[in-house]
Amino acid sequence: MNAYTTQLEQLKSWFFALAEKQSFFLPKKMEGVNYRFERLHCVNEQDLDLLSYRPTILPPGKHLFPDGEILFTYHKDEQGHYHFSQGSTIEPQIIAGVRSCDLKGIYLMDRVFSDGIKDTHYLQRREKTDIIAFNCLTPCDDHCFCETAQSLDFQTGADIFISPLLEKDCFLLEVQSSRGDELIKTLVSDKCVNATELKQQAMDSRPKPFGRQFVTPVEQLSEIIHHEDAEYVYQQYAKRCFSCGTCNLVCPTCYCFETKDEFELENSLDQAKGKKTRHWDACLNPGFAEVAGGHNFRPEAAARQRHRVRRKFDYLPQRFEQTFCTGCGRCGRQCTTGIDIFDIVNDVCLSVEQEQESEQ
Amino acid sequence: MKPKIAFFDFASCEGCQLALLNCEDIFLDLLELVDLVEFREAISEKSAHYDIAFIEGSIHREEDSKRLVDIRSRSQYLVALGACACNGNVQARSNFIAPAENYQLVYGEEARNRVQIDKNYWPLWAHTRVRSVEEIVKVDFHLRGCPMSANEFLILVKALLSNQTPHFPENAVCVECKRNANECVFDKGMSCLGPIAYGGCDAICVNNGHVCDACRGLLPYANVDAHNELMLSKGISEEAIKSRYRLFCSAEKMSQD
Numbered sequence: 001m002n003a004y005t006t007q008l009e010q011l012k013s014w015f016f017a018l019a020e021k022q023s024f025f026l027p028k029k030m031e032g033v034n035y036r037f038e039r040l041h042c043v044n045e046q047d048l049d050l051l052s053y054r055p056t057i058l059p060p061g062k063h064l065f066p067d068g069e070i071l072f073t074y075h076k077d078e079q080g081h082y083h084f085s086q087g088s089t090i091e092p093q094i095i096a097g098v099r100s101c102d103l104k105g106i107y108l109m110d111r112v113f114s115d116g117i118k119d120t121h122y123l124q125r126r127e128k129t130d131i132i133a134f135n136c137l138t139p140c141d142d143h144c145f146c147e148t149a150q151s152l153d154f155q156t157g158a159d160i161f162i163s164p165l166l167e168k169d170c171f172l173l174e175v176q177s178s179r180g181d182e183l184i185k186t187l188v189s190d191k192c193v194n195a196t197e198l199k200q201q202a203m204d205s206r207p208k209p210f211g212r213q214f215v216t217p218v219e220q221l222s223e224i225i226h227h228e229d230a231e232y233v234y235q236q237y238a239k240r241c242f243s244c245g246t247c248n249l250v251c252p253t254c255y256c257f258e259t260k261d262e263f264e265l266e267n268s269l270d271q272a273k274g275k276k277t278r279h280w281d282a283c284l285n286p287g288f289a290e291v292a293g294g295h296n297f298r299p300e301a302a303a304r305q306r307h308r309v310r311r312k313f314d315y316l317p318q319r320f321e322q323t324f325c326t327g328c329g330r331c332g333r334q335c336t337t338g339i340d341i342f343d344i345v346n347d348v349c350l351s352v353e354q355e356q357e358s359e360q
Numbered sequence: 361m362k363p364k365i366a367f368f369d370f371a372s373c374e375g376c377q378l379a380l381l382n383c384e385d386i387f388l389d390l391l392e393l394v395d396l397v398e399f400r401e402a403i404s405e406k407s408a409h410y411d412i413a414f415i416e417g418s419i420h421r422e423e424d425s426k427r428l429v430d431i432r433s434r435s436q437y438l439v440a441l442g443a444c445a446c447n448g449n450v451q452a453r454s455n456f457i458a459p460a461e462n463y464q465l466v467y468g469e470e471a472r473n474r475v476q477i478d479k480n481y482w483p484l485w486a487h488t489r490v491r492s493v494e495e496i497v498k499v500d501f502h503l504r505g506c507p508m509s510a511n512e513f514l515i516l517v518k519a520l521l522s523n524q525t526p527h528f529p530e531n532a533v534c535v536e537c538k539r540n541a542n543e544c545v546f547d548k549g550m551s552c553l554g555p556i557a558y559g560g561c562d563a564i565c566v567n568n569g570h571v572c573d574a575c576r577g578l579l580p581y582a583n584v585d586a587h588n589e590l591m592l593s594k595g596i597s598e599e600a601i602k603s604r605y606r607l608f609c610s611a612e613k614m615s616q617d
């Protein structure tokens with residue numbers, strides 16, 4: 001693996017150079033306190049805020065799985081035969097400034113979408129996407145809990161992994177793939193011989209512990225969340241939940257979708273032309289688990305809340321041997337009523353402890 | 361025979377019908393497929409039976425209510441079109457004010473006094489409350505919003521004309537707001553009714569820098585208590601919160617007290 005050091009100014013010029021050639025997405029500060037991955041257009045248009053930005057409203061992985069994506073279009077010819085064609089065209093893109101938590105999110109989605117029947121729409125986009133990731137030296141805000149969720153320092157899947165160094169405005173770039181080698185050609189930089197050492201020094205400067213920590217080690221969570229109904233805990237959170245689905249829609253590991261069929265009117269109702277699209281769905285919405293005939297598997301908000309927690313800490317970890325919460329903190333940060341999956345998990349663990357104590 | 365579609369006005373600004381006329385491309389396509397009757401904005405003609413009757417406007421007087429019952433009895437599907445028909449809209453705020461007082465607010469002291477002695481002044485106000493269409497007759501579908509969404513209109517008509525059941529998810533505005541990657545207005549120091557309001561509008565107000573005032577009505581599962589708490593925690597007064605809930609949804613049972 002090759003490593004290089006460079007200065008902030010060089011890094012910026014490099015980004016702009018890359019952005020001239022293809023779609024290049026970078027977090028951009030919005031009106032309030034949040035960031036959003038937006039296309040970088042020209043110099044001075046966007047402040048590079050790589051050191052301080054907190055996770056974006058939507059995770060970068062959504063660029064691989066866009067809402068409303070056209071899966072296919074169809075038309076019927078004069079003989080009555082149907083013809084299908086691929087929907088949205090897939091262009092190459094670079095996503096830069098991806099934090100470790102979100103890198104892990106993308107890694108988990110790579111696993112999910114290639115498990116069993118492959119999701120070619122996702123995988124084609126993934127294949128055409130280069131990722132430039134960015135290391136964190138301080139917790140991004142008080143919502144994150146990436147260390148305890150084991151995603152801090154996650155580097156897999158990035159073509160280039162950038163770490164800020166102790167020396168001001170100085171960065172280390174680790175090239176992790178042949179595509180990374182291609183990308184870095186245009187960067188003005190020095191080959192780095194003591195990369196491990198420099199990186200270690202920077203990481204040693206991190207606060208300890210790094211952000212919030214679960215009361216129980218993450219390895220044991222699956223077991224507890226699986227066995228514990230914790231009805232009371234989930235009820236408490238459900239009381240103030242709006243069932244609005246925000247926590248799902250902003251999560252890097254929520255991938256549920258619904259599909260819609262639409263035909264064009266064109267002066268007739270014979271549905272000779274149309275398309276199928278898919279749209280992000282959310283298991284916290286009451287209609288999510290409703291099936292034909294009107295039965296709803298999870299009509300109560302508490303049951304839906306429990307389902308979400310179990311998806312992240314029990315069901316998917318059982319299948320993929322990884323916790324499916326990256327600790328990015330988005331759900332807690334963006335829930336208008338302040339429900340945070342970190343608190344729910346801790347409360348479930350604490351309720352078990354209390355039970356055990358009272359039994360003794 | 362082409363299906364017969366009819367539009368009827370009650371207390372409304374007729375903006376929903378205009379919203380439809382504005383999407384000429386959809387509208388002209390549609391005219392090929394249906395017979396349009398009683399569309400005051402476009403043509404006028406009468407018909408005994410309707411396949412789809414669209415009701416625009418809220419219901420105020422007894423005679424309106426009777427007319428509505430008559431339309432219902434002659435229609436296969438009845439659709440409430442727009443916020444006035446679905447949830448009363450702004451005019452239903454008068455439900456919380458005594459009629460004479462209302463009269464004064466709009467026409468002044470003199471008019472209010474005259475109303476006490478001249479009974480010809482009364483008829484327009486001789487209703488006890490502004491009602492949504494559903495309070496009087498069975499509604500098969502709601503096309504919510506002020507004005508209604510042309511997109512939803514098209515979904516509905518296409519489905520009904522091809523014997524399918526149109527599906528409108530009962531989701532909060534937040535769902536579409538997040539699909540649009542909007543920054544939540546609560547993070548910009550503003551407040552929003554999105555978490556308790558019917559979506560389907562693509563969160564158009566937030567997309568364009570405003571807040572959601574729930575013109576599409578409150579969700580059947582709206583957690584109003586939690587929302588009230590949230591608003592209070594942002595320093596908004598109880599009075600202001602109540603007024604906000606009532607802005608569009610006053611004819612809803614939910615926000616009566």
Ligand code: SF4
Binds near residue numbers: 136144145327
């Ligand atoms: S959650 Fe952790 S990895 Fe993600 S941005 Fe915050 S500090 Fe970085």
Ligand code: SF4
Binds near residue numbers: 240284334336339
């Ligand atoms: S974001 Fe908050 S209020 Fe909305 S569904 Fe999730 S937990 Fe409930």
Ligand code: SF4
Binds near residue numbers: 325341
């Ligand atoms: S559950 Fe919440 S903290 Fe965990 S990955 Fe999803 S959005 Fe991030």
Ligand code: SF4
Binds near residue numbers: 373374375416
């Ligand atoms: S819903 Fe709005 S646009 Fe439609 S008729 Fe009522 S006031 Fe007019």
Ligand code: SF4
Binds near residue numbers: 246336542544545
């Ligand atoms: S701006 Fe309103 S609709 Fe959008 S997420 Fe926030 S509360 Fe929901």
